[in-house]
Amino acid sequence: MLWPVFFTLQAVCTSVAHAMQHYPAAWGHYDVCKSQIYTEEGLAWDYMACQPEATDMTKYLRVALDPPNITCGDPPETYCALENPYMCNNECDAATEELAHPPELMFDFEGRNPTTFWQSTSWKKYPKPLQVNITLSWNKTIELTDDIILTFESGRPEQMVLEKSLDYGRTWTPYQFYATDCLDAFTMEPKTVNDLTQRTLLDIICTEDYSRGYVWKNDKTVRFEIKDRFALFAGPRLHNMASLYGQLDTTKNLRDFFTITDLRIKLLKPATGATMVDENNLSRYFYAISDIKVQGRCKCNLHANSCVFDKGKLGCECEHNTTGPDCSRCKRHYHGRAWSVGSYLPIPKGTANICIPSNHGPVPRVCDNAMLRCQNGGTCHHHQRCHCSPGFTGVLCERARCQGPGDCDDQLSGQASFHLPHIGRQLAVILVVLLLLIVSLC
Numbered sequence: 001m002l003w004p005v006f007f008t009l010q011a012v013c014t015s016v017a018h019a020m021q022h023y024p025a026a027w028g029h030y031d032v033c034k035s036q037i038y039t040e041e042g043l044a045w046d047y048m049a050c051q052p053e054a055t056d057m058t059k060y061l062r063v064a065l066d067p068p069n070i071t072c073g074d075p076p077e078t079y080c081a082l083e084n085p086y087m088c089n090n091e092c093d094a095a096t097e098e099l100a101h102p103p104e105l106m107f108d109f110e111g112r113n114p115t116t117f118w119q120s121t122s123w124k125k126y127p128k129p130l131q132v133n134i135t136l137s138w139n140k141t142i143e144l145t146d147d148i149i150l151t152f153e154s155g156r157p158e159q160m161v162l163e164k165s166l167d168y169g170r171t172w173t174p175y176q177f178y179a180t181d182c183l184d185a186f187t188m189e190p191k192t193v194n195d196l197t198q199r200t201l202l203d204i205i206c207t208e209d210y211s212r213g214y215v216w217k218n219d220k221t222v223r224f225e226i227k228d229r230f231a232l233f234a235g236p237r238l239h240n241m242a243s244l245y246g247q248l249d250t251t252k253n254l255r256d257f258f259t260i261t262d263l264r265i266k267l268l269k270p271a272t273g274a275t276m277v278d279e280n281n282l283s284r285y286f287y288a289i290s291d292i293k294v295q296g297r298c299k300c301n302l303h304a305n306s307c308v309f310d311k312g313k314l315g316c317e318c319e320h321n322t323t324g325p326d327c328s329r330c331k332r333h334y335h336g337r338a339w340s341v342g343s344y345l346p347i348p349k350g351t352a353n354i355c356i357p358s359n360h361g362p363v364p365r366v367c368d369n370a371m372l373r374c375q376n377g378g379t380c381h382h383h384q385r386c387h388c389s390p391g392f393t394g395v396l397c398e399r400a401r402c403q404g405p406g407d408c409d410d411q412l413s414g415q416a417s418f419h420l421p422h423i424g425r426q427l428a429v430i431l432v433v434l435l436l437l438i439v440s441l442c
Contacts, residue, residue, distance in 0.1 A: 030350055031305050033319040047320060049302040049342035049350025054145040057138065057294045058107045060314050065103055066133040072119045073100055078283065079122060082155050082273050085281040092119055103134075106289045117153040117290035122283045123270060132287060134265040136294070137169060140314040141326050144258045146295035148224040153288035155271025158211055159185045162224050165262040172264060176224050177206035180274070193225040198232050202257055212274075220290075226258065245344035259299055302342025302350060303327035321355035330355035 033050035036043055065071065072079075073094030080088040093099040101119035108116055123130040148162070160178040165171060179185035188206035196203065210222040227238065234244040248255050270285045278284065298307030300316035304327050307316050318327035320342070321334040330339045336356035343351040 030302065030344065033303075033305050033352070047352035047354050049344060049352055050305040050319065051300055051302055052297045052305060052307045052316070054295055054297045057142055057296045058136075058292060060140075060309055061107075061136045061138050061294070063103045063106070064135045064137070066135070070120050070132050071102060072121050072286070077122060079119075079286060080281055080284045082271060082284050085278060085284055088283065101288070106134075106292050115153060115290050117288050119153070119288040120267075120286050123277070123285035124282050126277060126279060126282050126285070129268065130270055130285065130287075132267040134267070134289075135169065136263040136265075136292070138261060138314060139168065141166075141259060141261050141299040142296045142314075143299045144226050144260065144294070144296045147226050147228075147293075148263070149291070149293040150222040150265065150289060151291040151293075152220050152222065153290040154286055155273070156211055156220065156222055157267050157269060157287065158271055159269035160211070160222065161266040161268065163264040163266060164260045165264070166256065166259060167261065169262045174204050175263075176204065178208075178211050178222060179206060180208060180211045182206035182208055185268075193228045196229065196232065201229055201232055202253060229258075242347045245347065249344050263294065298326075300327045302344070303352075320352050321357075333358055 030049050030051045031053060032048055034045045034047045037046045038044075071094070072092035076091065076093040076095075076099075078088050079090035079092065080086070081090070091099050092101055094102070101117055103118050105116040106118045120130070120132055157178065158180045162175040162178070163172045164175050165173075177186045177188060182188045182190040186206050190208045191205040192207055192209055193205070196205070230238055230244055233247050234240045238244075267287050270287055272285060298304075298314055298316055300307065300318065301322070303320045303322040304316040304318050307314055315325050316327045318324070320327070321331050322339065323329060323331045328339070334355035335358045339355060340353040342353050345351065
């Protein structure tokens with residue numbers, strides 16, 4: 001009789017220790033979905049809002065180019081340097097591994113020598129525009145957590161647009177325009193992210209910061225600044241995340257602004273060195289990208305703390321009785337109230353907004369391994385018996401007991417259930433001593 005209780009208490013001790021180890025790390029990060037607490041009625045779950053940790057999302061994307069034959073090397077081609085039309089020692093040959101520049105080299109490990117990069121064909125059909133669409137797809141909703149950074153091996157484009165989709169590429173909206181001359185290229189006044197305010201954060205701007213200058217004199221990167229936009233609410237060093245979380249909680253448009261399923265990089269005009277295009281040396285003009293960084297997390301609506309990549313697809317490991325790729329609906333038999341996204345507030349644990357069991361129909365009971373009781377928020381029906389779901393049978397079901405009047409009957413799992421009220425006074429004293437001993441060992 002004592003062994004089931006001993007193992008139960010041991011599990012409680014382990015779980016509490018685990019929660020104590022992780023809780024400090026969860027402050028403001030929402031990486032714990034639930035923890036066990038001890039109440040007058042026994043063990044119970046304390047549910048919290050949770051989300052996966054941010055990671056490098058380029059590991060999980062698919063890339064597509066339009067036109068599909070825009071990558072250099074078929075047929076082989078020799079390129080000249082933008083700054084020196086007579087220095088033509090860059091060869092591209094798709095049939096030779098050392099000389100090929102396929103799209104996947106935009107996402108490989110940086111720091112190699114020589115640098116690896118994707119490269120387009122040259123502007124050999126001038127004056128027809130040299131335009132390329134690079135589409136990054138996740139087949140999953142993700143939330144951006146850091147700047148999007150493109151590193152060019154060639155000169156940075158003189159005209160470019162970064163676009164986003166929230167519906168898996170069916171429709172697109174601009175994120176930002178880039179040009180050496182915003183008025184000429186897009187009839188927009190040039191701005192920078194520093195010109196934005198809390199009220200204008202969602203404005204689509206054109207910036208000239210990343211399109212001017214030669215690559216050998218200036219930075220090779222083009223950015224879409226996420227953190228500078230966060231800083232409008234969280235402060236310059238993002239020290240006040242509570243303010244940002246509060247805004248994300250209450251402003252759907254703001255949440256959606258940092259949420260994507262796909263990104264599209266529209267390369268509209270290559271670097272020309274701020275001069276007229278030299279039609280006699282068109283091999284000087286092309287695009288080449290050595291690295292793309294996209295930092296973010298799976299969107300799980302604050303109902304999961306992990307996201308798995310299985311069979312080429314990302315999916316949230318849903319908690320709070322939710323299900324779906326984004327945990328965006330309640331599980332079967334858990335429609336006691338409408339599904340709702342979790343909330344970041346109050347800091348630091350947020351509000352889980354769990355799905356609760358339905359209050360009508362023949363709802364099967366679930367024996368919860370941790371709570372050790374029927375989980376339905378009320379009394380047991382069906383002759384005061386808990387019906388265990390698949391995977392919860394045998395000894396686990398023996399320990400289950402009902403909430404409300406009456407304990408589970410002896411039909412539970414075909415064996416006698418565990419009746420705490422029938423334990424004698426002496427046995428209760430032994431249990432208390434055992435509990436104190438295990439807590440001290442924790």
